[in-house]
Structures are given as structure tokens and as C-alpha cells.
């Protein structure tokens with residue numbers, strides 16, 4: 001006879017296989033963040049999954065259980081990177097930086113994992129540097145082809161890496177922006193990078209930094225599509241376990257604070273470990289990232305962030321003010337569902353991505369319109385859901401100030417910008 005206990009053994013760390021016993025934060029039940037609802041689906045049932053993160057007490061990887069397969073999430077993905085102007089600029093600057101630093105040219109090979117709609121590789125194409133993308137979402141890979149960017153339509157892992165080596169050769173630059181956090185089989189993914197990387201090649205990866213997530217209450221960057229949340233110390237361990245040394249790291253402002261790590265084969269002695277990597281590791285140690293108690297206080301911070309936002313919204317509604325959202329990003333889904341914000345507080349939201357317009361936010365069913373709607377209804381407050389793009393949006397939407405409209409940013413804590 002089996003019991004529930006046998007059927008549901010405690011989960012294990014996706015990197016080091018230790019039992020996961022310590023909850024980092026529990027955000028309750030939430031729908032998948034990219035499942036925007038069409039009008040005809042409004043009266044149907046919607047699947048909700050637990051949004052409960054754990055911290056591994058052995059390697060300190062903060063992580064989410066895999067409740068849904070990546071096929072469900074990523075095979076038709078609504079996120080087209082090219083819709084965010086600042087993101088396209090960021091990609092262009094990156095290409096200039098690495099092409100120069102690592103002397104990339106017509107005989108080099110560049111591979112990007114999760115190359116999306118070619119927003120980044122198009123800049124290598126323009127420089128005549130041979131490149132190839134890997135992208136599991138067929139609709140997004142098709143958009144890349146229109147920019148002259150070829151993609152292998154697959155999930156990346158050891159098997160895909162081996163196929164790519166025989167067809168394309170080893171990579172001199174192997175990059176992945178905002179993909180490492182989305183990988184359920186972390187060890188298979190990183191060992192695939194080891195296979196695909198040329199002997200003197202360089203890996204760069206960008207992902208949100210756990211230190212910033214914790215210091216700035218960015219709990220809404222936790223969603224089902226993000227399986228892992230990394231400190232530098234932990235990501236260093238993950239790569240080292242697969243024979244890759246991180247020799248440099250940059251701290252970037254993107255996505256509320258990201259790391260860009262630089263990796264090479266452990267046996268490649270041509271690139272010594274830089275001061276920046278040593279300094280960041282020391283800073284994380286100082287902040288207590290190697291002790292379980294450091295992770296315990298986060299839950300209370302999250303609850304307080306929710307209380308502050310609700311306090312603002314309740315007050316605004318009691319005064320008869322109108323509040324609308326800006327954006328329908330993944331993080332907005334976590335924020336709205338966790339805080340229980342529906343049309344009772346926010347009349348509608350807008351998004352530049354036509355794929356989302358005419359639909360409703362998952363779970364909370366707030367209608368998503370075109371940005372022009374804001375000019376018509378002249379709301380008192382504009383709640384910025386992609387708060388990481390705060391400056392860009394406030395500039396674009398500056399005209400709301402014509403009728404006295406104000407911007408509200410919910411993270412790190414609710415703040416009104418007149």
C-alpha cells in the first residue's frame with residue numbers, strides 16, 4: 001500500500017539533489033503568466049499552480065518545483081523581445097562590447113541559446129559574424145528568420161549541443177540572456193554548454209541577481225517559468241561542477257538588477273579570474289548568502305510590500321480616483337494574483353504587444369488594451385507593472401501629466417511619481 005507521502009516525496013534540489021525543506025517564499029496559487037485569456041475563455045476553468053519557492057540548505061539555490069513541462073510554457077510564447085526598446089538597445093551595446101573584447105570576426109562562431117525573435121543576433125548578422133540561434137518557440141523563431149537569423153527549433157541540453165557541434169562546429173561565443181533561470185534540467189543544460197564551447201571560447205549569461213531580488217522586494221519576478229534564482233556564489237558552484245570557471249562578472253541594471261557572468265573551460269588558462277568576480281563573491285559572503293537564516297526573513301518583506309500596495313489602492317479608490325495598469329508582463333501576473341488585484345482596483349491595463357491586446361490578464365481577468373486607450377480615459381493613476389522599465393515608460397507616457405495623471409511604481413515599495 002502506498003500513502004500520500006510515498007506518492008509525493010519531498011522535492012530535491014535541481015542542482016545538488018539535496019532534499020528541499022526550507023520554504024523561501026510562498027506566493028499561493030497562480031496561473032501561468034503567459035496564458036492570457038481570450039474573451040471566449042472568460043467563463044472557463046483556469047489551471048492554477050502553487051507558486052512556492054524553496055532554498056536548498058546545501059548549495060543555496062532558490063528554486064521552484066516543476067509543475068508544468070517547458071513544452072506547455074514555451075512552445076508558443078507571447079514574449080517577443082523586440083517590443084521593449086531598451087532591451088533592443090541593451091543587446092546592441094552588448095554585441096559591440098563582446099565583439100571588441102573577444103576579437104570576434106568573420107571566422108568566429110556565435111551561438112545564442114533562447115535567441116527569441118533575433119533581437120540580439122541580428123547585430124552579429126550586420127557585422128558578418130556567423131551566428132546561430134536555439135529557440136524552442138516555433139512562432140518566435142520564425143520572426144527571427146525575417147531578420148536573417150537562423151535558429152534550431154529545440155530546447156537546449158546535452159543532446160542538442162552534440163548535434164549542433166557536428167552541424168555548426170564549436171562556439172567561440174556562447175551566450176544566453178534570461179534563459180538560465182528558465183531551465184528545469186539545470187545540469188543537463190550547463191553540461192551541454194561545456195560540449196558546445198570551443199577550447200578558447202567564452203560563455204556569457206545574464207539572469208536576475210538574487211541579491212537584488214531580496215534587497216529590493218522583487219518577489220513578482222518569481223513565476224512558474226522561472227525555475228531558479230541565483231546568487232553569484234551558487235551559479236559559480238553550478239558551472240564549476242561542469243568544468244567551467246567564471247572569470248568575470250558584471251552587475252547590470254536590467255530586470256531590476258542582473259548579473260552577466262563570463263565563463264571559460266576550467267583548463268583554459270588564457271583568461272585569469274578578474275577582481276570583479278572575487279569582489280562580488282566576498283560581498284555575498286558578507287551579506288550572509290552562505291547561511292540559511294539569511295533567507296528566512298524574505299517572506300515578511302513580501303507581505304509588507306503587498307500591504308503597502310493595497311493600502312495605496314484602497315485609499316485611491318475611496319477618494320474616487322481611477323487607476324489603470326501599464327503593461328501585462330509576467331511579473332504583473334504574480335503581483336496581481338498574489339495581491340488579489342482585479343477590476344475592483346484597476347480598470348484595465350495596456351500593452352504594446354498586439355498578441356496580448358484584446359485579451360485578459362491570467363487569473364485576475366483585467367482587460368488588456370492598446371496604449372492609446374489611456375489618452376481616451378485620462379486615468380488619475382497609471383500603475384507600472386514592468387517597473388524595471390520605469391524610466392522608459394514614464395518618458396513614453398509623459399502626456400498623462402497633461403491632465404494631472406500620476407505614475408505609481410509598486411516595487412521595491414509603492415511610490416507615486418507626480
Ligand SMILES: [Zn+2]
Nearest residue numbers: 013016056059
Ligand atoms: Zn542544492
